[in-house]
Structures are given as C-alpha cells and as structure tokens.
Amino acid sequence: MVRLEGQNAIELRNITKRFGSVVANDRICLSLKRGQILSLLGENGSGKTTLMNMLAGIYLPDEGEILADGKPITIRSPKDAFDHKIGMIHQHYKLVEVFTATQNIILGLKAKGGLNLAEANRKVQEICDRYGFEIDLKKKVYDMSVSEKQTVEIVKVLYRGADILILDEPTAVLTPQETDKLFAVMRNMKADGKALVIITHKLNEVMAISDEVAVLRKGKYIGTVKTAETSPQALTDMMVGHAVTLNIDRPQADELKKRLKIGNLTVKDKEGVKKLDDVSFEAFGGEILGVAGVAGSGQKELLEAIAGLQKLEHGSSILYIAPDGREQELYNLTPLDIIKKGILLSFVPEDRFGMGLVGGMNITDNIRLRTYRDGKLMLSDFAESKALAEKIVTDLEVVTPDINRTPLRRLSGGNVQKVLVGREISFNPTILMTAYAVRGLDINTSYAIYNLLTAQKMRGAAVIYVGEDLDVLLELCDRILVLCGGKVSGVVDAKNATKEEIGLLMTTVGGGKEATNEA
Amino acid sequence: MKHEANTPLIRLAKRDAMSGGAIWAIRVGSIVLSLLIGCLVILITGNNPFKAYGVMIQGSLGGKVYLQQTIKIAIPLLGCALAIAPCFKMRFWNIGAEGQITAGALGATLIARLLDGKLPSLPLLLLMCLAAIVAGGIWGLIPAFFKAKWNSNETLFTLMMNYIIIGVVGWLQNGPWEARQGRMAQFSKDATLPKVLGIHCGWIIVLVLVLLMFFYMRYTKQGFEIAVIGDSKNTASYAGMKVGYVMMRTMFLSGAICGITGFIILSGANGTLASNIANGVGFTAITVAWLSQLNPFAMIVISMMLAILTKGADTLQTQMNVPASLSNIIIGLLLFCMLGCEFFINFKMIFRSRKTEKEVDAK
Incomplete structure (x- = not known):
C-alpha cells in the first residue's frame, strides 16, 4: 500500500473517557498524520496520557471512535494496538533487567523455527542503523542509563513494526544532550514516514521538534495549531486558558518578618538527576510567595525538602527564623524532628491521598x-x-x-x-506551604481556599503557594518565584508582573538568573 | 475489514460505596455457596452430604469432650491470627508466624530445661512465657530490620526464617536434646499449663489477648501509626512517623504474640518440643486473620469455625470412612468463596448490552 506523507494514519473522533464522575477526556478529536510529529501539550491532569493510553490499548474509550486509515477500529489490548501498528513508549519502562537489549526487544514475539539470536541481532542492528540509534545490543539492561533504556523501548516498538509511535514525556528523564539525540532519531523516523506523537509540557521542546501542536486543557480539546505559525506565548495561553476574570482581595500585612532563608538547596532523585539545583530564596511572614513553573520543574521537591521529606545534597541550607527571633537550621531534619522542635510548619501536598491524607x-x-x-x-x-x-x-x-x-x-x-x-x-502555622491547592476544585471552593490562605497571611504566616494558574498567582500572591528545570529563573513582584513575563521565565532553561531577585 | 464489537463482553468497574447490609448478605451467601459446593464433593465420595455435615457438627460440638477438643484446636489459631493482624494491617506480609511460634516454643523449652524442678510452677511458667516472647519477638524483628534498612522482601524473608528455626529445633530434637528415638523428654507437671474448665488455660490467655489487641489497634498511638502506614507510607512519613521503626516494633510485637502462642501449644497441649510444633498453625492463621477482616472479635468466630471443620472432618473419617483431606477441601472452598466475594463487593461487572451492540452494527 502506498502511504502518502501527510495522510491521516489515525483519527480520533469524539473520544470520551470517564473515571467514575471524573471526565478525563471530553469528546476529543485528533488526527495523527504520517511523516509528521505531533506534540500533545497540556498541563498535568489535562488528559494527555489517558488519551494516548486508549490508542495503546490500555484503556477503552467510553464513547467515540478511532479510525485507522479511514476505517473504524477497536483497540482492546496492547496486542491489538500492535496489530494496528501503534506503539507507545511509556514513562515507566517495562524491561527485563537481566536480559540484554536484543533479548528485551524480541521478548514475547513468536519466531518461526525457534530462536535465532544472531539473526535477531542483525535485524535489530539494521533498525538502529536506519534511524541512528546508538546502542550496544549485548549490554544488559541493569547496566544501562535511563537514556539507553529508553532507546531499547523505542527500538522494541519499531521492531514490532510500529508505524505510529507515541512517546509519553520522553525527555523528562533525559539530559539536554540526550534530548538532542532523541530528537535526531525522531526526525529520522519522521523522514521515514512514521507518525509520531510526543506528549510533553515543555514548550521549548514543542517548538523544536513538532510540526503541529494539539492542546488539551482539563480533559477538553482546545485546538491544533501548526508549530511554525505559533509562539510559546500563544501556546501558554491555549494551555492555561483565560480564566474567568478574577478578583481576589490582596490586603497588605502591617509588617513582613523573615521566616525562611533557603540557601543553595539541591535535591537529586534516585537516578541522580538534579530536581532542585542550587535554589536560594527567602520567605516572609505576612506575604504569600507564589511558586510558578511548568509541571515537574521542582515544585514538589522544593516543598517536600522544606517539610523534611527529601534528602538534601551537601551544602543545602534551610534556615527557619522563629517569631521570637531564634534561628533553627532545618537541614536534614525529619518531619518528626520539626514537630518536636515546635516549628509550626503546615504542608498541603500535591497528591492528597498519596501524601497528606489517608x-x-x-x-x-x-x-x-x-x-x-x-x-x-x-x-x-x-x-x-x-x-x-x-x-x-x-x-x-x-x-x-x-x-x-x-x-x-x-x-x-x-x-x-x-x-x-x-x-x-x-x-496556626508560621509557615504554610500548599501545592496546587485548588486543582480540580470548582470556582467557589477555590475562592474559599484563597480566602483561607490570605487570612493566614494576615495572621502573620509565611505562605508558599505553588500554583499552575498564572492569573491566580498574579492576583493572590505578593511575590512570585519562578522555577525552571529545578533552578530559580526569577523572582517577580506580583503587583507589577505580567503573565507573559512569567511565562517567559518558566520556559527559559537555565538562564534568566539576571532577573530581579530583590524584594 | 471485519467490524469488531465495540466493547468486550464483560467489563469491570469499581463500585462506589455499598450498604453494610448488602456486604454482609454477600459474605453470608459466599459461606452458603461454599457449603453447597462442599455437598457436591461429599456426594462424589459416595456419601450423603446432609448426614456428613451432621456428623461433622456432632463430632465437633455434640458433647463436652468433643467441644473441648475443638476449642483446643482453635486456641493456637486464634492466638496466631491475633499476632498476624497488626502486620497485615500495616501491609507487611508476615508469613513467618510458623517460625515465630517455633522460636517462642524453643525459648520456653530452654527455660524449662534449665529451671524445671528448681522453681515453683508459677514463676517457672511466667519465665517460660517471657522467654517465648523474647525469642518469638526477635525472630519477627530480624526480617523487619532488613526491610526497614534495605527494603528486602518481607514475604520471602519471613518464609525462609521458618525453615531455619524448624531446622534448628529438628537438630536439637535428634541431637543434643534427644531423650529417646528422636523425641525430647516430656515436661514435668510444673512446666505444664494448668487446666480451667477441662481445657488448658491457654484459652484464657488468648481471650485476654483478643481484648488487648482490639484495644491496641483501635485506641493507641501505635495502633494508629500501624493503620496509617498500611494505607500510605508517604502520608505516615509526612505526619512524622518513623516508618522503619514502626515496622520493627510491630514485627517484634507480632513475633512476641506468636511466641506466646508457641508457649501455649508447648506447655498446654504438647508438653514437649518438636520441630513440627507449629504444625501449620502459622499458615492457617493467615486465613483466619483475612476472613475476619483483621477484627479480633471476628477471629474468635472464624478460628472456631475452622476448628469445627478440622475436628468434624476427623470424626467423619473415623465414622464414615471419608478421607480426612475432605476437610481441607471444604476449608479451601470456604476460603475461595469468602475471599472471592470481596471482589464482588469492590467491583461490579458491566455486561455488554444487546442494544448497544445493535446500534454499533447499524452504523
């Protein structure tokens, strides 16, 4: 069959998926074209992964239809997905640690006339050469870096003959150099006529790699634009949406008292990737300090580090200044230590049931x-x-x-x-930290929460508010700290800053240090 | 291309809340169902199921001696289920109760061998019990320590610990401590638990433990910590609980109660130590703990139920010439149905309706 570039490989029509009363995807329409890279952009919880999981055969849509080459199909299992030449590379790799790359790639496939590892090696090598993957096929998975494991996953999908590849946040675990390599092979696959979807929320990557961008917000399809005809700002607007005109009271506290002094805070995850990189700032009693950033920029780690739930790298410092002026270093204290020292630290974590509540x-x-x-x-x-x-x-x-x-x-x-x-x-905390305190809440409840936070600020608490809605951040907070890739890319005065300014700081990787850091 | 049906025949969906009445109806229904399937099995062996069930009831409850024997079977089951409850509440899969019972019995035997005849009965028994608590506790603590320190797999670890201690006792029994023909000497009367109402006083000990465990799990700080860790370790850390420490503490407690159970079997029923002293109690107790949803009072009922089945099947074997393994089959059926019914409490099945199928075909 001749497959023209630009032809629809997969078309989604009015796909709806509910989990109980939550509508994860609401009548979404999307088409994936051959020889094209589509970015699926959206905030956390906007339904990107859910949508793609329905293509990969993990979930079944409640409503709507999926068309492959114009014909309706049903994908009931990952095997069905492969039969329709759809392959998904998930965020969490599914590899057998003690097997080599090749063994993992051919795992589960029925070969005619028994297993011929040399032949399999040759075929896999052929795929690698065609698209420019660099990998030692005889290496065992437990010896591999995250990036190598990802390569194995991609080759595995290609080996099974996938023409449509879905990559779920592939760059989240990669270094910038590894990301460049990944993008190079993605372009090679695109040139070979494959349809690619990359799920991401990093705008610079969207701009660098994709041909088209489809934006989801809160489970709804917002639209598809050509990458060449859009800008990070325009995409941010689509992604975050224009909230209802907000009007949050922002009274001023009589006096600001220094409560927290964070110095050189560095946190690494299990893989050794820096989640927080040399973060320094101060928080004051009597103000709300907003924390902005695209999801996964280190917000979670920041709050958990202050709460004593993260292992800090050497040289980090969290200095707590009590209302009576006494100072207390929180470096490497456990939550129990913090309670026992009588520090009234409150924390509303992001994942309510995973942490914070039972x-x-x-x-x-x-x-x-x-x-x-x-x-x-x-x-x-x-x-x-x-x-x-x-x-x-x-x-x-x-x-x-x-x-x-x-x-x-x-x-x-x-x-x-x-x-x-x-x-x-x-x-009556002296420090109140909240992460996405209003996520998933209706507008009235959200306002109730904003009022509670403001009341705490007026009582003299230092409030740290991690949020995703820039309009709210600008209305509610006194100052806003912007994180980008685990670094502080700037601290702005919320009364004078604009959304565009913050949006730019959110996406400026590594840079932006020159931004105002006074206050 | 052949048009496929839009949805699979049966889909599963998580249920919302179910009323308490409906839940209990399903549970009781599952017991009835297991007894009905049991009828079939008895029929296959060529017997009248109603008569068989009658014999089982008669042989386990129909007389003072029978009842006493049944209760004697239930005592260690109940004691051990109580020991396992806090671990399971914490989602720490302690399947090493068998070994912890053996360790406790070994500790008690050591004291009996050293001090029997030198001390009056009461202090001797108290010391034996204390030794059982320490020995069982340590045997439970070891896997918890490794789990807390290096996140080792507690299921395998506790299981393997069983074989070690059983092997040690087997060696003692056939070696240094052998009295005659691979057996150890019987304890004197001083080292034996006194009888109350015709049964060794172990039943009083386990009933006291029921009350204590209920109180511990429901009203103490430690019980609360166990419950929180079982639901979410992250939330527990967030609330300032030391997860590793609580694990070790709870496993010591669990091992200690297993140790007491071992002491009861040793001093109450057997009167001597042997490598098979636990005799599967540690595993059957897991069943008791699960079936009673970790509720100590329900454990009294469930352990009695299993004891009735075991004793009843023994009688069945002698009176109707039915293999004793029949009781295992019926216990197995009971387990299968009772644990299986939880699935229907948590999930509902959605069948593909004909109507939607037609709609799809019409397209």
Missing part, C-alpha cells in the same frame, strides 16, 4: 494525623481530633455523609481538600 480513613482519623501524639500515655488522642474535625466541617462547610464513618476517598475532591487545608491551618 483515603481509607474518615475525617476524624485524618485530623488525628496531626493530633494523635497529644493523647495521654499510650493512648491516641480522641477528644481533640473529634472537636477539631467538627469545627472544620462546620467552618469550611465540608459535605460528608458521616464524619466518623465515611472514608475520605468517598468524598468529592473539594471536600477532601477542605479537610486537608482546614487541618493544616488549624494549628
């Missing part, structure tokens, strides 16, 4: 996470948590069938978040 427990038990140590002798605290739970439910209008019975997992996202925020502000 989904299987009721509201009172979740409040008890903070109070259980106050009980007498061996006994867990009961009276305090019960009273506090009732107060939070009343004050924040939490809707729950039964405060002492219903597990938190059964409540709606907004109510869950109210319980978490309510608990964290209940003990």
Whole structure:
C-alpha cells in the first residue's frame, strides 16, 4: 500500500473517557498524520496520557471512535494496538533487567523455527542503523542509563513494526544532550514516514521538534495549531486558558518578618538527576510567595525538602527564623524532628491521598494525623481530633455523609481538600506551604481556599503557594518565584508582573538568573 | 475489514460505596455457596452430604469432650491470627508466624530445661512465657530490620526464617536434646499449663489477648501509626512517623504474640518440643486473620469455625470412612468463596448490552 506523507494514519473522533464522575477526556478529536510529529501539550491532569493510553490499548474509550486509515477500529489490548501498528513508549519502562537489549526487544514475539539470536541481532542492528540509534545490543539492561533504556523501548516498538509511535514525556528523564539525540532519531523516523506523537509540557521542546501542536486543557480539546505559525506565548495561553476574570482581595500585612532563608538547596532523585539545583530564596511572614513553573520543574521537591521529606545534597541550607527571633537550621531534619522542635510548619501536598491524607480513613482519623501524639500515655488522642474535625466541617462547610464513618476517598475532591487545608491551618502555622491547592476544585471552593490562605497571611504566616494558574498567582500572591528545570529563573513582584513575563521565565532553561531577585 | 464489537463482553468497574447490609448478605451467601459446593464433593465420595455435615457438627460440638477438643484446636489459631493482624494491617506480609511460634516454643523449652524442678510452677511458667516472647519477638524483628534498612522482601524473608528455626529445633530434637528415638523428654507437671474448665488455660490467655489487641489497634498511638502506614507510607512519613521503626516494633510485637502462642501449644497441649510444633498453625492463621477482616472479635468466630471443620472432618473419617483431606477441601472452598466475594463487593461487572451492540452494527 502506498502511504502518502501527510495522510491521516489515525483519527480520533469524539473520544470520551470517564473515571467514575471524573471526565478525563471530553469528546476529543485528533488526527495523527504520517511523516509528521505531533506534540500533545497540556498541563498535568489535562488528559494527555489517558488519551494516548486508549490508542495503546490500555484503556477503552467510553464513547467515540478511532479510525485507522479511514476505517473504524477497536483497540482492546496492547496486542491489538500492535496489530494496528501503534506503539507507545511509556514513562515507566517495562524491561527485563537481566536480559540484554536484543533479548528485551524480541521478548514475547513468536519466531518461526525457534530462536535465532544472531539473526535477531542483525535485524535489530539494521533498525538502529536506519534511524541512528546508538546502542550496544549485548549490554544488559541493569547496566544501562535511563537514556539507553529508553532507546531499547523505542527500538522494541519499531521492531514490532510500529508505524505510529507515541512517546509519553520522553525527555523528562533525559539530559539536554540526550534530548538532542532523541530528537535526531525522531526526525529520522519522521523522514521515514512514521507518525509520531510526543506528549510533553515543555514548550521549548514543542517548538523544536513538532510540526503541529494539539492542546488539551482539563480533559477538553482546545485546538491544533501548526508549530511554525505559533509562539510559546500563544501556546501558554491555549494551555492555561483565560480564566474567568478574577478578583481576589490582596490586603497588605502591617509588617513582613523573615521566616525562611533557603540557601543553595539541591535535591537529586534516585537516578541522580538534579530536581532542585542550587535554589536560594527567602520567605516572609505576612506575604504569600507564589511558586510558578511548568509541571515537574521542582515544585514538589522544593516543598517536600522544606517539610523534611527529601534528602538534601551537601551544602543545602534551610534556615527557619522563629517569631521570637531564634534561628533553627532545618537541614536534614525529619518531619518528626520539626514537630518536636515546635516549628509550626503546615504542608498541603500535591497528591492528597498519596501524601497528606489517608483515603481509607474518615475525617476524624485524618485530623488525628496531626493530633494523635497529644493523647495521654499510650493512648491516641480522641477528644481533640473529634472537636477539631467538627469545627472544620462546620467552618469550611465540608459535605460528608458521616464524619466518623465515611472514608475520605468517598468524598468529592473539594471536600477532601477542605479537610486537608482546614487541618493544616488549624494549628496556626508560621509557615504554610500548599501545592496546587485548588486543582480540580470548582470556582467557589477555590475562592474559599484563597480566602483561607490570605487570612493566614494576615495572621502573620509565611505562605508558599505553588500554583499552575498564572492569573491566580498574579492576583493572590505578593511575590512570585519562578522555577525552571529545578533552578530559580526569577523572582517577580506580583503587583507589577505580567503573565507573559512569567511565562517567559518558566520556559527559559537555565538562564534568566539576571532577573530581579530583590524584594 | 471485519467490524469488531465495540466493547468486550464483560467489563469491570469499581463500585462506589455499598450498604453494610448488602456486604454482609454477600459474605453470608459466599459461606452458603461454599457449603453447597462442599455437598457436591461429599456426594462424589459416595456419601450423603446432609448426614456428613451432621456428623461433622456432632463430632465437633455434640458433647463436652468433643467441644473441648475443638476449642483446643482453635486456641493456637486464634492466638496466631491475633499476632498476624497488626502486620497485615500495616501491609507487611508476615508469613513467618510458623517460625515465630517455633522460636517462642524453643525459648520456653530452654527455660524449662534449665529451671524445671528448681522453681515453683508459677514463676517457672511466667519465665517460660517471657522467654517465648523474647525469642518469638526477635525472630519477627530480624526480617523487619532488613526491610526497614534495605527494603528486602518481607514475604520471602519471613518464609525462609521458618525453615531455619524448624531446622534448628529438628537438630536439637535428634541431637543434643534427644531423650529417646528422636523425641525430647516430656515436661514435668510444673512446666505444664494448668487446666480451667477441662481445657488448658491457654484459652484464657488468648481471650485476654483478643481484648488487648482490639484495644491496641483501635485506641493507641501505635495502633494508629500501624493503620496509617498500611494505607500510605508517604502520608505516615509526612505526619512524622518513623516508618522503619514502626515496622520493627510491630514485627517484634507480632513475633512476641506468636511466641506466646508457641508457649501455649508447648506447655498446654504438647508438653514437649518438636520441630513440627507449629504444625501449620502459622499458615492457617493467615486465613483466619483475612476472613475476619483483621477484627479480633471476628477471629474468635472464624478460628472456631475452622476448628469445627478440622475436628468434624476427623470424626467423619473415623465414622464414615471419608478421607480426612475432605476437610481441607471444604476449608479451601470456604476460603475461595469468602475471599472471592470481596471482589464482588469492590467491583461490579458491566455486561455488554444487546442494544448497544445493535446500534454499533447499524452504523
């Protein structure tokens, strides 16, 4: 069959996918063309991976149809996907550690007349040569770097004859040099007539590699634009969307008191990749310090590092200045140490059930996470948590069938978040850190949360607000710290800054140090 | 190209909340179902199922002596299930109860060999029990230490620890401590648990443990920490809990209670140490713990239920000439149905409806 470049390889029509009451994909239409690289752009939780997983046979769409070469198909399993020549390279690699590259690549394929490793090696080598992959096929996976493992995954998919390749955030774990190499082979594959999709939220990469960009926001399809005809700013606007005109009160505190002095904070992940690179800043009681950045720029690690949940590299410093002026170095303290030192540090983490709350427990038990140590002798605290739970439910209008019975997992996202925020502000913190505090919440609940944070600021707490909505950051915060690739690319005054300014800082890799760092 | 159906025949979806009544209806239904399938099995062996079930009930509950024997089977099951409960609550898969029981019995035997005849009965028994607690506790602590320190796999580790201690006791039994023909000497009366209401007083000990464990899990700080770690280790760290330390503490406690159970079997029932002292209790207790959803009071019921089945099948064997392995089959069926029914509590099945299929075909 002759396959023309630019012809639709796959077409998605009105694809909808729900998880319980959450609509992860809402009537999405998309087409993948041969000889073209399409970027699928969107914030975390916008439904990119869910959509592509339906092509890879991991999920089944609830509604809508998928067309391959113009004919409707059903993809029920990853095997179906391969039969339709669709291959997906997931974020988490699925390789057998003790096998070599070739063994992993041919794994699970039925060869005629038994296994001929030499023949397989030759075929794999052929693919590598054609597209320019550099890899030692006899190397065992446990000896490989992340980038080599990724190469094996891509070759594996090609070996199975995929014409349509989906790469889920392939550059998240790569160094800039490795990214360049990956892009080179992607261009080779494109020249060979393959249809490629790259899922990403890094705008500079979108601009560098893709021909077209499709943007999703909150599970909805926003549109597709030609890369050549757009700009990072325009894409940011599409990605973040123009929020309803906001009007958040921003009263000024009487005085600012230095509360935190972060110096040279560096955190590495398990792979040794720097998630935070030499981050230094100060936070003051009586102000809300916003933290902006594309997802995965180190926001999570920053807050967890301050909360004592990350291993810090040598030379990092987190200096806490108590309201009475005493100073306390938090470097390498555990959360328990921080509690025992009497530091009133509150933290609303990004993943509510993964950290911060216990989904299987009721509201009172979740409040008890903070109070259980106050009980007498061996006994867990009961009276305090019960009273506090009732107060939070009343004050924040939490809707729950039964405060002492219903597990938190059964409540709606907004109510869950109210319980978490309510608990964290209940003990009058001197530092309050929140990560994506309003993600998934409706506008009213969001405003309730903003008001709570502002009230804490006026009470004298140093509030650190990690957010994704630039409009909100600009309205709510006093100063905004912008992270880019784990580095501070700038600190701006929220009253004077513009969205464009911040957007630019968000995408300027490594640079931007010259930006104003006063305040 | 052949047009394929749009959805598979059966899809699974997670259920929202289910009412308490419906949940219990499913659970009771599963027990009934297992007994019905059990009927079929009994029929295959050429017996009347109703008569067989009747014999089983009669042989396990129908008389004072029978009942006492049944309770004697239930005591170590209950004790050991109580020991496993906190580990499982923490999602720490301790399948080394067998070894921890043996370690506890070994510790108690050591004291008995050293001090029997030199001390009055009560202090001797208390010292034996204490030694069992320490020995069982340490045997449980070792895998927890490695898990906390190097994140080793606790399932394999606890399992392997069983064979080590059983081997050690086997060597003692046939070597240094051998009395005659591969057996150790029986304890004196001083080192034997006294009887209360015709059964060794182990039943009082385990019932006290039921109360203590219920209280521990529900009302103490440590119990709360265990529950939180079981749900999310990250949340536990976030709340300032030392996950590794709690793991070690809980496994010491679990091993210690297994040790007490070992002491009860040793001093109450057997009166001597042998390498097969645990006799599978450590594994059956996992069943008891799961079936009772880790609720200590439910464990009383479930351990009695399994004891009735075991004792009943023994009677069945002698009276109706049915193989004793029949009881294992029925216990297996019971387990399968009761654990399997949890699936239907958590998930619902969506069948492809004919209507949607037609709609698709019409397109």
